[in-house]
Amino acid sequence: MNKAMVILSTLAVLLGGCGVNKKEANQTQAGEEQKAPNVMDAKDLPQVTAFQDEATRAFMASTEEVxxxxxxxxxxxxxxxxFFPEEGKYSDLLSSYSKNEENIGYDEYDKEANILMNGQITYYQGQSFxxxxxxxxxxxxSGKNKYSEEYQKENTDDTEIYLGYKKSTFDNLDRKYNYSNRYFGFVKPNQSLDEGVEYSFIFTCKDDNQSCSLDEKIARDKVKKMISSIQFSSNKEE
Structure with a gap:
């Protein structure tokens, strides 16, 4: 009888120990899954510029491709x-942050296509305009971009979007590819009149010694993908 009790007690301890270890393992795993990209080891992150560049990584909300x-x-x-392009790189020189305004500047270089994209996103809040x-x-x-045409207007479920386009040729620039495609405009949330995002994207050929073709439609689709994905936290508030 005593021998049987000893065996049962031993099994209880072993099983209880296994249960604790499993629980701790699950908690550890959950904690690791919830880690923000900026506190993770670079080798454990996606092998793309957005995560391998330390400054850019600080803005990444998740390692999941959206x-x-x-x-x-x-x-x-x-x-x-x-949405942020995987090869995008944060530019500290083009960025700033204050109570009512936040500028996020970034570049993306497509080596194969030889196209450089310069992006600028400015979030405003509480400004009279x-x-x-x-x-x-x-x-x-329009004044900033010397633009006199109408803006293309589109709507998503949560936002109202204004898109302007301009092709610029630089006559005083001594190079083969001396032009750019520029997209600019404004995004505002449906639930607030007190905030909005101004944006600007410029596409140019980087290397004059490499073939380059600035496809207007491809560039436009890229810009529309990014600006249409903008979500304001105010639209999520009840």
Whole structure:
């Protein structure tokens, strides 16, 4: 009888120990899965510029690909999220952060196509010009870009988008590929009149000694993918 009790007690201890270890392992695994990319080891992250560049990694919300070639960026203010190209690289010189305004600048170079994209996203909040998109905000953007045409207007479930386009040729630039495709405009959330995002994307040929073809449709589709993915945290608030 005593021998049987000893065996049962031993089994209970062993099984109990296994249960604890399994629970601890699950907790550890869950903790590892919830780690932000900026605190993970670079070797454990996707082998693309967005994660291998330390400064860019700080803006990555998740290691999960949200669309082929794109990951999720979250602003420092946590007011917006959007698709970010996997080879995009954060530019500190073009970026800044304050209470009511956040600038995020980044570049992406497609070596195979020899195309350099310069992107600029500016989040505004609490500025007077945000109240009047047509009469103030778009006029400001048009002035910056010397643009006099109408903006293409589109809607997503959560946002209203204005898109302008301009092809620029630089007569004073002594190089073969002396032109660029530029896309600019404004995105505002449906649930708020107090915030919005101004954007600008410029596509150019980087290396004059390498073939290059700036396909306007491809560039436009890329820009529309990024700006259409912009989500404001205010649209998620109840």
């Amino acid at each position: 669309d082929p070639g794109y990951y999720l960026l979250e602003s420092k203010s946590r007011k917006i999220r959007m 945000l109240q009047k998109t047509d009469t103030m905000m778009l006029k400001i953007i």
